[in-house]
């Protein structure tokens with residue numbers, strides 16, 4: 001089944017989908033994006049992702065490419081045309097196409113909107129059963145990490161380093177030795193006292209939509225949690241560790257920098273949080 005992309009008003013075979021070489025996303029990374037998981041035909045946290053898209057656009061003074069309800073219709077039509085039930089939708093909005101010039105183009109230049117959908121296994125049985133490894137890396141990003149910008153070069157380099165080290169993710173460490181987040185996920189630990197800890201949402205991290213959902217779940221389940229920074233040393237001593245993102249939901253970590261986390265097996269609390277998150281997604285209505 002050939003894949004279909006959406007590019008600036010048209011549904012086009014992915015192999016022919018293209019934007020101008022003068023798109024500001026291509027030349028300046030002047031744009032933002034969202035990834036929304038599709039689980040058995042249901043979007044996971046659609047509203048949260050679109051709210052954050054609006055926030056990222058607002059922070060950069062980029063206009064919505066179309067009204068939000070219309071965007072939701074395009075998302076559904078793209079999913080339908082690709083017949084993907086499990087996977088992810090990628091959406092990118094840039095400041096548009098204009099002759100290369102750093103300052104903003106005139107208002108008549110419209111934002112570019114690109115969307116793709118791709119199938120993915122959201123229940124990787126082996127990875128969930130075995131857990132994953134992470135390594136620590138210096139955080140070399142800019143200071144507005146709360147904006148989901150397409151400028152991802154530090155994360156590209158970090159993920160490659162992690163991959164070369166046989167790890168699934170890189171945990172980035174700030175100048176104070178504190179964990180900010182993963183290259184494409186939020187970082188969590190559960191302390192020896194059983195307290196769930198993830199970094200508080202400031203400009204230092206991306207406030208993950210999955211992160212927010214897991215915090216709400218923790219509240220509902222009555223699990224003690226703290227939103228604060230934690231050091232690598234604290235993570236090494238943690239009872240459990242896991243990461244969260246739209247594409248992994250909640251993934252247990254069994255090793256940090258080659259040191260086993262807790263008993264070296266996926267943590268029970270992380271598994272419980274994952275299950276609650278998935279239950280919440282499955283309670284939604286399918287779009288396909």
Ligand SMILES: Cc1ncc(COP(=O)(O)O)c(C=O)c1O
Pocket residue numbers: 035181182183184185186206207208209210211244245246247
């Ligand atoms: C740097 C970073 N932090 C956190 C996340 C997790 O965010 P979300 O749960 O909204 O996918 C991502 C996701 O791509 C990310 O790139």
